[in-house]
Amino acid sequence: MTSSVKNEPENNWFKQIYNHFIDGANKLTLAIEDITNIFITSKYNPFYYHGALPQFYLWVLFISGLLLFAYYIPTIDNAYLSNKLVNAWTSVDYITNTLPFGGVVRGIHRYAGDAMVLFIFLHAIRVWFTDRYRQYRWIQWVTGVILLLMVLFIGQTGYYLVWDERSLLLTRMTVSALDALPLIGGPLKTWFLNGDTITNLTLSNFLFIHIGLSFALLFVLWLHYVRMTRPVLTPPPAVNFILVGAILLIVFLIPISSGTMANLNSQPNAYDIDWFFLFNYWLMAHMPMNVFWISMTAAAVIATILPWFVKTISAPVIPAEVVIDKCTGCSLCYRDCPYQAIEMVPAPAGSRFKLLATVNIPRCSSCGICVGACAFDAIDLPQLPDASVLTEIKSFAGAK
Amino acid sequence: MAEKKTVITLVCERAADLNDLLDSQGNITDMSDVHVVKFPCSGMIQPLMIEAALKAGASGVIVCGCQIGDCYYREGNKMIKERLLGERPPGLKKTVDRRRVIALWLSRMQKQRFISEAKEFVYRMQALDIAEAAVPKTEPTKAAPPSP
Amino acid sequence: MLKGPKDILILILAALCLGVSLVFMPWCELNFTGNFPDWLNGVTSHFGIDKFFAGLSAHNKLMEIIKSCHAPSNLGDYAYSLFLFGAMTVAAVAIILIGKEENSEKTVLEAKK
Numbered sequence: 001m002t003s004s005v006k007n008e009p010e011n012n013w014f015k016q017i018y019n020h021f022i023d024g025a026n027k028l029t030l031a032i033e034d035i036t037n038i039f040i041t042s043k044y045n046p047f048y049y050h051g052a053l054p055q056f057y058l059w060v061l062f063i064s065g066l067l068l069f070a071y072y073i074p075t076i077d078n079a080y081l082s083n084k085l086v087n088a089w090t091s092v093d094y095i096t097n098t099l100p101f102g103g104v105v106r107g108i109h110r111y112a113g114d115a116m117v118l119f120i121f122l123h124a125i126r127v128w129f130t131d132r133y134r135q136y137r138w139i140q141w142v143t144g145v146i147l148l149l150m151v152l153f154i155g156q157t158g159y160y161l162v163w164d165e166r167s168l169l170l171t172r173m174t175v176s177a178l179d180a181l182p183l184i185g186g187p188l189k190t191w192f193l194n195g196d197t198i199t200n201l202t203l204s205n206f207l208f209i210h211i212g213l214s215f216a217l218l219f220v221l222w223l224h225y226v227r228m229t230r231p232v233l234t235p236p237p238a239v240n241f242i243l244v245g246a247i248l249l250i251v252f253l254i255p256i257s258s259g260t261m262a263n264l265n266s267q268p269n270a271y272d273i274d275w276f277f278l279f280n281y282w283l284m285a286h287m288p289m290n291v292f293w294i295s296m297t298a299a300a301v302i303a304t305i306l307p308w309f310v311k312t313i314s315a316p317v318i319p320a321e322v323v324i325d326k327c328t329g330c331s332l333c334y335r336d337c338p339y340q341a342i343e344m345v346p347a348p349a350g351s352r353f354k355l356l357a358t359v360n361i362p363r364c365s366s367c368g369i370c371v372g373a374c375a376f377d378a379i380d381l382p383q384l385p386d387a388s389v390l391t392e393i394k395s396f397a398g399a400k
Numbered sequence: 401m402a403e404k405k406t407v408i409t410l411v412c413e414r415a416a417d418l419n420d421l422l423d424s425q426g427n428i429t430d431m432s433d434v435h436v437v438k439f440p441c442s443g444m445i446q447p448l449m450i451e452a453a454l455k456a457g458a459s460g461v462i463v464c465g466c467q468i469g470d471c472y473y474r475e476g477n478k479m480i481k482e483r484l485l486g487e488r489p490p491g492l493k494k495t496v497d498r499r500r501v502i503a504l505w506l507s508r509m510q511k512q513r514f515i516s517e518a519k520e521f522v523y524r525m526q527a528l529d530i531a532e533a534a535v536p537k538t539e540p541t542k543a544a545p546p547s548p
Numbered sequence: 549m550l551k552g553p554k555d556i557l558i559l560i561l562a563a564l565c566l567g568v569s570l571v572f573m574p575w576c577e578l579n580f581t582g583n584f585p586d587w588l589n590g591v592t593s594h595f596g597i598d599k600f601f602a603g604l605s606a607h608n609k610l611m612e613i614i615k616s617c618h619a620p621s622n623l624g625d626y627a628y629s630l631f632l633f634g635a636m637t638v639a640a641v642a643i644i645l646i647g648k649e650e651n652s653e654k655t656v657l658e659a660k661k
Contacts, residue, residue: 030509
C-alpha cells in the first residue's frame with residue numbers, strides 16, 4: 001500500500017551492486033549510531049549533528065582567525081631588501097613565540113581547519129549513506145560540494161600566508177598548475193599572483209582571498225540551509241566543549257612552528273604535507289599536470305551530479321495536494337513542513353478564510369508531515385490518502 | 401469473556417524494519433493481534449487516527465518512528481512526539497485514554513527492541529482490558545461509603 | 549540529595565573541573581611558579597597559595613608530561629591548553645551525565661486525571 005524502497009527486480013547490474021553497497025553502508029552507519037546511543041542517548045549523539053559539527057568549527061576558525069589577523073602582516077620583504085625585517089614570516093613568528101597564547105591560537109586555527117575538513121567529509125559520507133542528498137535535497141548537496149571546494153581553497157591560502165619555504169613552494173606549484181590550463185591559465189595566474197611575479201601584492205591578495213572567501217562561505221551556507229525549516233546549526237554545548245577540547249589537546253601534542261623564512265632566490269623542493277588541505281599538491285607532484293586537472297575536474301563534476309548520476313530504486317516523489325475546499329488557512333502545515341515546500345497565499349475570492357496553503361511541487365518530499373499537521377483533512381498524499389488509512393485502522397481495530 | 405482486542409501499530413517505513421515479520425494481512429506473524437499500518441514518515445500520523453483506532457475498539461496504539469534526531473525527513477518524529485505530548489497542534493483529544501498510547505523511536509536495526517516493547521505493551525493492554533471489563537460502568541470507580 | 553553512583557560521579561567530575569581550572573590553569577599562566585602579580589600578593593601569600601604553586605613544579609612526573617609536547621617556546625601556554633582540554637572534557641561528561649535522557653527511545657503519555 002505504501003511506496004516501499006525496493007519494489008522491482010532490477011536488471012541493471014551496476015544499480016544492483018550499488019544499491020547493495022548503499023544498503024550495507026546504511027546499516028553499518030545505523031549500527032554504529034545505535035551503539036553510541038546506548039552510552040550518551042540520542043540527545044548528545046554527535047552523529048545526529050553531523051552537519052552542525054563543521055559549522056561549529058567554522059565559528060572557531062572565525063574567532064581564532066580574527067585574533068591572528070590582528071597581528072599578521074602580509075608582506076614578503078626579506079634580508080635582501082631591508083635590515084629590520086617586518087614581514088609575514090616575522091609577524092607569524094611574533095604571534096607564535098612572543099604573544100601570550102599566540103602559538104596556541106595559531107594551533108587552534110590550523111587544527112580547527114583540519115577538523116572542519118574531516119567533519120565535512122564525514123558529513124557528506126553520512127548524507128550519502130543515509131540517502132539524503134537526492135531529489136528535493138539537491139540544492140543542499142550541490143552547495144555542499146561548492147562549500148567543500150571553497151573550504152579546501154581557503155585552507156590552502158592559509159598555508160601560503162605563513163610565507164616560509166613551504167609557502168613559496170606551494171605558491172610556485174600553484175602557478176605551474178594554473179599555467180597548464182588552456183585559455184584561462186594566463187589570466188588566472190596573473191590574478192593569483194596579483195601581477196606577473198611574487199611581490200607584496202601577492203601576499204595581500206592571498207590574505208584577501210583567505211578572509212574574503214571565508215565570509216563568502218556564509219552566503220553559500222545560507223543557500224545550503226535555505227530549503228530546510230529550522231536547520232540544526234549547532235550541536236548541544238556539551239558536544240561543543242568536546243569539539244574544542246579535542247583541538248586543544250592536539251595543539252598541546254603537536255605544537256606548530258614555521259619552516260625557514262621564504263627566500264625568492266631559493267628553490268625549496270620538499271615540505272611537510274597536511275593531508276587535509278594539501279593532498280592535491282601531492283597529486284600534482286606525482287602525475288602530469290593535465291592528468292591532475294582532468295581528474296580533479298572529473299571528481300568535482302561527479303560529486304556535484306551525484307544526485308542525478310545514480311537513480312536508485314525508489315518511487316518517484318508524488319507531491320502532496322491541498323484540498324482547496326477544506327483548507328482553513330491555519331498555516332500548521334506551512335509551519336511543520338521540513339523543506340519549505342508549503343506557502344500560504346491569499347485565499348481565493350469568496351472564501352471564508354484569509355489564507356490558502358499551496359504546495360511548491362519541486363520542494364515536496366512526499367513525507368506527509370503536512371497531513372499529520374492538518375486537523376481539517378485538507379491536504380493529502382495522493383498515493384496514501386488519510387481516508388484510506390483511517391478505513392484500514394478502523395477495520396482492523398474492530399476486527400476481533 | 402474478555403475478547404482479544406487488536407493493538408494498532410502506526411509505524412514509519414524507515415524506523416524499525418518490520419517487513420520480515422508481517423503476514424499478508426499486515427499483522428505481525430507471531431503476535432496476530434498486532435496490526436501494522438505503514439507510513440512514509442511518523443510525522444504523517446494524525447492524532448485523530450489514534451483516536452479513531454481506540455474508538456473503533458483497539459486495545460492500544462503503538463506509534464513507531466525513527467530515533468529522535470535522525471528522522472529521514474528531518475523533523476517528522478519530533479512533530480508527532482510533540483503532538484502526542486500536547487506541545488504542538490493538532491493534539492490528542494482530552495477524552496483519549498493516554499495509558500493506551502505509547503510511542504517508540506527506533507532505528508531500522510532495532511527490530512528486536514520493537515518486538516519486546518510491543519509484547520510488553522500488548523500484555524499491559526490486555527491486563528487493562530480485563531481490569532476495565534471487571535468494573536461495571538454504572539457505579540463510581542471509587543466506592544465511597546454513602547453519607548448518612 | 550545524592551541519589552546514586554551517577555550523582556557521586558557528577559560531583560567528582562565537577563570538583564575535578566573546578567580544581568583544574570583554579571589550580572593548574574593559573575599555574576601554567578604563571579609559568580609553573582608561584583609568582584603572582586603584586587596586587588594578588590596579599591591573598592596568595594596569606595594562605596600559602598604561592599608556595600603551593602611553586603611546589604607543584606617539583607613533581608617530576610607532572611613536568612615530564614608537560615614537557616613531552618616539545619613546545620618551541622612558551623611551554624606554559626601549551627600546558628594551559630592541555631589542562632583546558634581536561635577541564636572542558638570533564639565538564640562535558642558531567643553535563644552529558646546530567647542531561648542525557650534515559651528512555652529517549654520510548655515516550656509514555658502521562659495519564660491525565
